[in-house]
Each structure stands twice: as structure tokens, then as C-alpha cells.
Amino acid sequence: MKALLLAGGFGTRMRPLTERLPKPMAPVGNRPWLEHLIAGLKEQGIREIVIAVKHYPERIIDYFGDGRKLGVDIRYTHEPVPLGTAGAVKNAEALLGSRFVVINADIVHRADIRALVETHERSGAMVTIGLVEVADPSQFGVVEQSADGRIVRFVEKPPRGEAPSNRINAGIYIMERDVLQAIPAGREVSIERETFPSLIAAGHRVQGADVSGYWMDMGTSDRYRRIHWDLLDGKLELELPGRELGRGIRIGEDTEIAQGAMLVPPVLVGSRVTIGERAVVGPYAVIGDDCVIGRGARVTHSILWDRCTAAEAAQLNRCIVGSGLKIDPRHLLHEAVVNVIPEAETI
Template identity: 55%
Template sequence: MKALLLAGGLGTRLRPLTENLPKPMAPIANRPWLEHLITHLREQGVDHFVMAARHCSDVIRRHFGDGRRWGVKIEYAVEPFPMGTAGAIKNAERFFDDCFLVFNADIVHLPELIPLLEFHRQHGGIATIALTEVDDPTSYGVVEQDDTGRILRFVEKPRPEEAPSNRINAGLYILEPDVFRYIPAQREVSIERETFPRLIQESAGVYGMISRGYWRDMGTPSRYRQVHWDVLDRRFPLPMQGRQVQPGVWAGEDVEFGKGVLFVPPVLIGNKVKIGDQAVIGPYAVIGDNCRIGARVHCSNSILWDRSVVRDGSRLSNSIFGYRTVAPAGEVFKNSIINDPGEVMQA
């Protein structure tokens, strides 16, 4: 089975973290989300991936290469300009001559594929859209379906009394290669606003099925943090690297703790981390590989990417530090996003 991973967006709502990083490469529990997704799909029989990339595509290519390290084959369809969801699919047409999967790679969801694939084969239409149920559908495009699962229409951001359901597009599609005939080439095309409505209008057969399990769009700082807290609370049971050194505290290899360090669970610590004397870590702290935490640092409700440094006496709360960020001694960081020593943005 082949899968197209849509990873070309700018991730503007996560800036400055995504200035030089594709959003799907943002780490979740100290590992790029895209790596979690590929590993999960490989375990379900997907062995050939195509990356639809544009923004900082070299970051993805350097990390994954040809996929051999993960036991899969990876090829690349780099967009010459922003092409939209359907435009990026059309740009990858040369790679697909049979039924294929498409993932919005910045959606945090690890779906079970077999039920979706069986449903797709049974209905015989051109497209299956994985759906998820939300408590408040008023911020999304909501689907209306008949009893067979056929999608009749999309209602964009309806008022509560106008919503035909609470089911929304989960960002996973199963498509037949005939879909390429419905997508114009060499321009930006939205699959939600153009392609799916056209397929519905022409009765090509667009169906939807609920995809169970954890689902979240990680596209804002608050949602990105919440994914991590859900991992730590095991509401999202993503594999955790390392071992539990005390209940609710996971630590990787070659970690050094100073005297009097206090951990307030839940906490996740990567490999080769050094934490100074009398530091207080947690609750809800994720510290990446090769980080250095000084003495008397307080770090709670915060995420530090690999190789970050926090000097003595600093306090972090509800903040995110990008790769190799250095925090000076004695500073207070609250509701901040920092991607280099000179850039601070309020979350």
C-alpha cells in the first residue's frame, strides 16, 4: 500500500517554531510527529511513502532520506509553489496508479486502516474520507451523510442549530486514481472547497467513515502543548522512550540528576540530559535530548526541544523552547515561545 503524506504547509500559527521547520516535523514526545506517523503506518502494512513537501522540504529529506532506516521506501514530490491540498495530490500523480492513502501529516491521529480500507472496497466509490466526531462542530466543515455513509454535502462552520452532524474531516483519505481527472494541474486547488464538492455533484461516490481513536490538530501552541499533556496523561498512548524512574516520570539514557532534584509528575526527559541541583521539573514538562538544565530551575507546563539550555535560577511555565534555545540565568518565561536566544513571542 502507498501513502501520500501532505507536509508542505507553512505552519504559520506555530511560528516562530516553524520558521525553519515543516510543521509535521515538530517533535511530539521528543520525536518528530512525522516519524511517529510513518512508524505506525508501516506496522499496518504501508511500505511506500511519497512526501508532498515544500516549506523547508530539505529538513524532511535530510531526516528520512529514502526511508531505508525505517524499513520503508520514501520518495518526494516537492511543490513548485503553494498548491493546496488537492493541488499537492495532483503534483504527486506520477507515483500512483492504484488505490492510495492521503494524510494531512500535521494532524495527530494514528488510525486503524483495515476497517477504513474494507469500507472503501465495499462502497465502490472514488473516495473515502475518514471522519472524527467533535463536541463543537461550529469551527469546522461538517458532513451530512445518508444511511450508507455517502456524503451528501459539507456545511462550513455552521451555527449549532444548522449543523447536520458533529462529524468532520479527519484529514485522511482513501482515493482511487481516477480522482486525478477531477483535479486541474499546475494551480492551487483545495480538496475541501473544490474537489470533494465536484465529486459529490458528479456522483462519483464520496463516502465517510468514523476513524476512532485520538485526534487533534496540533496547529496552534495551545493545541501543540495539549497533545503533549495528553501523551503524559496516557490519554494519547504514544510510545514513550526511556524508562520510568518514578511513577509518572520517564527518563532516557545517560541522564544526570543533581542533588535535591524534585520531579512533579508527569514528566518526560530525553537522552543525555543534565539537570542541576535543586531543580524542580514538572508537572507537565517535556525535555528533549541533550538539554542542560541549571540549578534551581523551575520548569512546569513547558516543552524544551533538543539541545536547549536553561541557566541557573530561571523559571519556565506554559512555554515552548525550540531547538538549541538558550535561556539566560534568573529569567522568568511565562506563556512564551522561543526559537532562538533573541526571539520571544507571547503564546
């Protein structure tokens, strides 16, 4: 079975981090989330992958190529204009098989795709939608189901307390090819507001199935932080580079930690990182590759992407710092989300 990964969104709620980066390429545990996602699909036997791209597509295509280095086959579709979720599926029609899985690539999850396929086959549905339960469904698309799991209607972002259930669309779908006939070509089409309701109205079975395992929408900087704290706490299990230095401390290759520096667990430090004397890193810190943490600097509850510098006596708390950025000596940042425009792109 093939997988279609929808990676064309603009990631507006995560700006400035996604200003020139597709949201699924944001690092999770010092590795692009999209790479984790593809590796997870491979583990479940899915090796033919189509990626729908639009926002800075070269960042994805240059990184993954044809997928050979990951042991999968990757092809790409480009959206000439924003097409919405269903429109992006329709745009990939020529590359899809008789049955396929569609995944919103900016959702961080460890879903059991095989279990969804089994439910799909048993129910005889045209579409099976992965569902998760949330405490507050007011920011999501909510479903109402019959006793046998069939979806009877969708309610988009209902007011708090008025939702028909707490089950929301997890952004993971098992689809039969016939679904593509219900999607008009060449225009923006919403899969929740247009495609799925039209299938239900026509009498086709749209099934809902609970997704087991970790799930989190990476849509905001707060959720992005939470994903990393869950990773450090072991709630999200991903393959991470480096080695365990102590309980809750993992470091990469060729990383140098000066005498008197402190790593306070949980913490993840990448490769070729330099941590200066009396610096404190952690708790809840993720440091990317090739970073420099200066003498006396302190980095807590923060995520630094690759090639960052926290100079002498700088202090960062609850920050997210984009690749290549330098925090000057003795600067204090609290709950900051900062990024830089690459020099070649400076206007």
C-alpha cells in the same frame, strides 16, 4: 497500498516554532511527529510512502532520506507553488497506485487505516473520508451524510450552532486513482471546496467513515501543548525513548539528575540531559535531548526542544521553547512560545 503524506504547509499558526521548520517535523515526545506517523503506517503494513514537501523541504529529506533506516521506501514530490490539498495530490500522480491513502501530515492521530480501507471496499466509494466528532465544529470542514454514510455536502467552518453535524474531515482519505482525473493540474485546488463537491455533483460516491483512536489537529501552540499532556496522561500512545524511572517519569540515556532535584510526574526527559541541584521539572514537562536545567530552575507544564538551557533559578510555566535556546538566570516565562534563528541563518 501507498501512502501520500501532505507535509508542505507553512504552519503559520504555530510560528515562531515553524518559522524554519515544516510543521510535521515538530517533535512530539522528543521525536518528529512525521517519524511517529511513518512508523505507525509501517505497523499497518504500508511501506511505500510519498511525502509532498514545500516549506523547508531539506529538513524532511535530510532527516528521512529514502526511508531505509525506518524500513520503508520514501519518495518525494515538490510543489513549485502552493497547490492546496488536492493540487498536492495531483502533483504526486506519477508516484501513486490504483488505490492510495492520503494523510495530512500535521494531524496527530492513531487512526486504524485498515478499518477505513475495509469501509471503502464495502461501500464501493471513489473516496472514503475519515471523520471525527468534535464539540465545536466551527473551525473545521463539517460534513452532512445520508443514513448509509454517504456524504451529501460539505460546510466549511459553519457558525457555531449552524453546523449540519459535529463530524469533521479528519484529513485522512482512501482514494481510487480515478479521483485524479477530477483534479486540474498546475494550480491551487481545494479538496473540500472543489474536488469533493464536484465528485458528489457528478454522482460519484464519497463515503464518510468514523476514525477510531486518538486524533488532534496540531495547528496551534495550545493544541500542541494538549497533545503532549495527552501523551503524558496515556491518552495518546506512542513509542517513546528511554526508561521508566518511576510511575509517570521517563528518562533517556546518560541523563544526570543532581541530588535534591525533583521530577514531578508526569514528565518525559530526553537523553544526555543535566538537571541541577534543587531544580524542579514537572508536572507536565517534556525535556528534549541535550538540555540543561540549571540549579534551582523550575520547568512546569512546558515543552523544551533539544539543546535548550534553563539557567540557574529560571522559571518556565506553560512554555514552548525551540531548539538551542537559552533562558538566562532568574528569568521568568509564562505562556511563552519562543524560538531562535540558527546562527548560520542570522540576517
